[in-house]
Amino acid sequence: MKNSIYHTALFILLLASACTREYDDYPEPSETLAGNILDAASKKNVQSEAGDRGMRLVLEELSWSDTPTPYYFFAMQDGTFRNTKIFKGNYRISVEGPFVPLVQYDGSGNITVDKRKTMDIAGTSNVDFEVEPFLNVEWVGEPVYNSTDQTVSIQVRFTRGTANTGFHQNITDVFLFVSPNTYVGNNNYDNKYSAQVNYNGTDGNAQLGQTITITTKDRLPGKRTWYLRVGARVDYGLKYYNYTDIKPIIIP
Amino acid sequence: MKKILQLSIACMIGLAACTDLDIPPMNVIQDKDVFTTEGGIKIYMARCYSELPFEDFRYSPTRGTNHFWIINPTSANTGEALSRDLTSATAEQFNFWERAYPLIREANYFLQTLPEYANNFPEADVNHWLGEARFVRAVTYMALVKRYGGVPIVDKVLNYPEQSIEELKTPRASEEAVYDFIAADLDFAYNNMKETSELGRANKYAAAAFKSRAMLYAGSIAKYNQVQLFDGSQNRLCGIPAAKANTYFKAAHDAAMLLEGKYSLYKKTWAAGDKEAQMQNYINLFFDESSPENILIKGYKYPESVHGYDAYNVPRQLMGGNGYSSEVNPTLNLVELFDGFPKNADGTIMTLDASGKYILYDNLPDIFANAEPRLRATVIVPGDMFKNESIEIWRGIYTSSVAGGISRLLPEGSTAPYPSTNIVSSPNAQQTPYTLPNGDKMNPAGRSGVFTADGTCAVSGFSVRKYLVPDKPTAEVLENRADQTWIEMRYAEVLLNRAEAAYELHLAGQGGNYLQDAFTVINEIRERAGAGLLPSAAALDDITIVRNERRKELAFENKIWWDLKRWRILDKEQNGTVYRTLMPFYAAQAGKWFFDARPDERNARYTFDTRWYYQEIPGGEISKSQNLIQNPGY
Structure with a gap:
């Protein structure tokens, strides 16, 4: 019995002495990086979806290494971003999303275009990126509620957002997303009501600049607000959608 | 104290006695042994x-x-099949x-x-x-x-x-x-x-x-x-x-x-013009150890090395003791690639007559009576025989009048549930028999499904046959009890590789013989399958003919996902896609069967994320080696 008390005491002593109370960590990251991702032509924010098929920031901290492992964080669906937990340092910053890439390569891997920004992040650093979206998707008029069959019809128009013909791929589809909350897009929609128009081959290109009417499927349950948004995309890379902004509609 | 002294002396003597301690451990097998x-x-x-x-x-x-546990089958990820346990891309x-x-x-x-x-x-x-x-x-x-x-x-x-x-x-x-x-x-x-x-x-x-x-x-x-x-x-x-x-x-x-000339397609029991023999031949191909088609196999042997393919995939009515069954249920999309049954102009199955009423059949299996032998050897169709039993697959009993024909139960393409007013169905295998007009009793659903609230059944209207041992007693249909051989590489795939490469080279304008070669090879495969042959090399005018041949021949062999990925078409095929099913119904008033082709009633929707063409490099590997660059989008 006595023995085991000694052993326990010794064990606790060992445990206690194994750690010193000295503060040996870096201070926690506290710098802020904030800004907007803007359409270079209209200077309006580029619309996207929340999460990993939307837009994201790529931070490469050059303070320590020339080839650092990138740190990613996502922009918000309205094209703004803000991260308040960044280590102080020198960074190369890029954004990825449904727009002409900031870094482009030729066929043999040489960088031909590089619009990344290298800057120090300290305190609150603001930076805006001007990009060329693949498509501009815009509302034409307001959504219309069809009370006879409880659907909503919308009109929309998409045009090329870039003059760079290297990014004039075929338009593959246009999608009216319907969701009961404001996070609406390809990441979050109700497939019972959302409607997709697919285009074969080059068929979609003929729709450029045309007004397209899309109607929701099935009967929308009433007495609530639905959030609508239209996305369209080109057959490029990871095929992310370009979006309109979000319009709520109250179904009586 | 004296003891310690003695002990240390003993130790010192012991140490000195060993001339060389630096020898490989004797209990570990060395290179020289291997x-x-x-x-x-x-x-x-x-x-x-x-x-x-x-x-x-x-x-x-x-x-x-x-x-050991394969209840999320690969084929339910490709559009080949639907499964209770894998319902999205x-x-x-x-x-x-x-x-x-x-x-x-x-x-x-x-x-x-x-x-x-x-x-x-x-x-x-x-x-x-x-x-x-x-x-x-x-x-x-x-x-x-x-x-x-x-x-x-x-x-x-x-x-x-x-x-x-x-x-x-x-x-x-x-x-x-x-x-x-x-x-x-x-x-x-x-x-x-x-x-x-x-x-x-x-x-x-x-x-x-x-x-x-x-x-x-x-x-x-x-x-x-x-x-x-x-x-x-x-x-x-x-x-x-x-x-x-x-x-x-x-x-x-x-x-x-x-x-070429070293391996050949398995045709041991094949006979020209005999569909039954061709079907049996195609079934045997997966079980004959001496098949001239096998190039590389992976053997299993109970009890040392086992799997559970039969236990997970037998039709529900032949379920074994572990309570699994019907994990792989072929989609109508796959079945429609084969031939030998009534089809519409667009290649979909014909279930309606010219006036838009359901075509009625006397017996459940009639619609597939003349189907391509390879289809029958790959898929169990409703009413098909397996293990000397008729595999009962039907969705319900239609009770309304049949005078003037039966109109569509639902509009074309509708994902809505069937109406319950004129259809008797069963939520699970505990069925309440329905009394037919002639007084006979009949279960609302087949013994292998389709049930409305229990996914352990032929949810697509079909069940898989390929690789299922045709004579395995139900008592042995258990997990970790199956030991049939897996054929990783068979000559049919080599021929299909050859046909596809040849056709691609032909498309790229690389010489004259490639088209003829692709044509010959496709017809070799089709002849063995008992399928309709291509009439001429000129009829081979689309890459999808070559690709579909591959999808049919290699169905349920876990290869198609990779094919759909390398063709870069999976994001178009799975784009909010609901796969098609074929639901048989018994029209009680007529005493006949009809079939309804519809999107999966469970509304399982598939969307392939374009990023998956290149899978994510596991984060742990990048932490170990920071020189690894992550694939795009992750």
Whole structure:
């Protein structure tokens, strides 16, 4: 019995002495990086979806290494971003999303275009990126509620957002997303009501600049607000959608 | 105290007595034990083969290779089938990377060590084994590159701590370099291996067959891929320059030609014009150990090495003791690729007559009575015979009047549930029989489904037949009780590789004979299958003909997902897609059957994420080696 008390005491002593109370960590990251991702032509924010098929920031901290492992964080669906937990340092910053890439390569891997920004992040650093979206998707008029069959019809128009013909791929589809909350897009929609128009081959290109009417499927349950948004995309890379902004509609 | 003194003296004497303590431990098998006998080599290779990343009976996208539990079948991820337990497009959810490199190390260790012991064996044997190790390495790299694109090429044993950590952080090579590395390994294997080998081990023709597969993948990536990812030193980690496509297709075609005359399609019990014999022949092909079609197999043997294919996949009415069944239910989309049943102009199954009323059949299996034998050997259709039982699959009993014909139950393409007013159905296998107008009793659903609230049934209206042992007693239909052989590479695939490469070369304007070659090969496959033949080479006018032949011939062999990915069409096929099913109904008033083709009533929707063409490199691997660059979008 006595023995085991000694052993326990010794064990606790060992445990206690194994750690010193000295503060040996870096201070926690506290710098802020904030800004907007803007359409270079209209200077309006580029619309996207929340999460990993939307837009994201790529931070490469050059303070320590020339080839650092990138740190990613996502922009918000309205094209703004803000991260308040960044280590102080020198960074190369890029954004990825449904727009002409900031870094482009030729066929043999040489960088031909590089619009990344290298800057120090300290305190609150603001930076805006001007990009060329693949498509501009815009509302034409307001959504219309069809009370006879409880659907909503919308009109929309998409045009090329870039003059760079290297990014004039075929338009593959246009999608009216319907969701009961404001996070609406390809990441979050109700497939019972959302409607997709697919285009074969080059068929979609003929729709450029045309007004397209899309109607929701099935009967929308009433007495609530639905959030609508239209996305369209080109057959490029990871095929992310370009979006309109979000319009709520109250179904009586 | 005196004791301690004595003890230390004893210890000192003991120490002095040993002249050399630096000897290898006697209880661990040494290189000299393994690499000096044929038995040792066999043991070494047995381990390598058991680790080979085949997507076989023990593979599922959620749990990976060599896992006993395969209730999330691959075919439910490709549109081939619907399953209770996999209902949406899924990326692989296991870390394949960490499984591949240990095997590559084993192959490299073998390649490095065997030459030191070469004088123990005839030269031909040593060359064969070196070829075999290169084959193992190539197959492993193939499994890596088809998932991740370019990966680090490690062609020798890495040593830690002799080499520093920095030195060992091998960066990714370009995707092209990895395919070229695979080609070089397989060329070496082809040139150095013997013509024959024991069952389950590769020979030179297996190497050629795998080369045809690998080069076809590379050619497809070069032609169809759009994703590009470069590292800082101009290596293209994702994607291959389009200019290389023909080089790879040619290599695939040449490699496939090497097997001509060495293997053949299985036709032991095949008879011209006899559909029954052709169907039986096609079923037997998967169970005949001496099939001239088998190029590389993976054997199983109860109780040492087992799987549970039958237990998971038998029709519900033949369910075994573990309570599993019907995990793989072929979609109507797959069935419609085959021929021999009434079809509409657009290729979909014809269930309505000219006036838009359902076509009525006297017996449940009638609609597929003249179907292509390969379809019947691959899929159990409603009312089909299996294990001497009629497999009962129907969705419900239609109770309304049939005067003037039965109109569509739901509008075309509707995903809504069936109306309940004039249809009797059953939520599960505990059925309440319905009394027919003539007083007979009949279950609202077949004994194998379709039930409305229990997914353990033929949810698509079909059940899988391929690879199910036709005479296995139900008492043995258990998990870890099946031991049929997996055929990883059979000659039909080599022919299909050849046809596809030839057709791609023809499309690219590479000479005159390729179209004829593709045509001949497709018809060889179709003849054995009992399918309608292509009338002429000119009728082969679309790549989808070649691709669909592959989808039919290799259905449920866990290859199609990779094909759909390398063709880069999976994001278009699975774009909010609900797959089609065929629901049989019994019209009680008429005493006849009708069929309704509809989108999956469960509304299981598939959307393939375009990022998955290049899978995510596991974060843990990047933490270990920061030189690894992540694939786009992750």
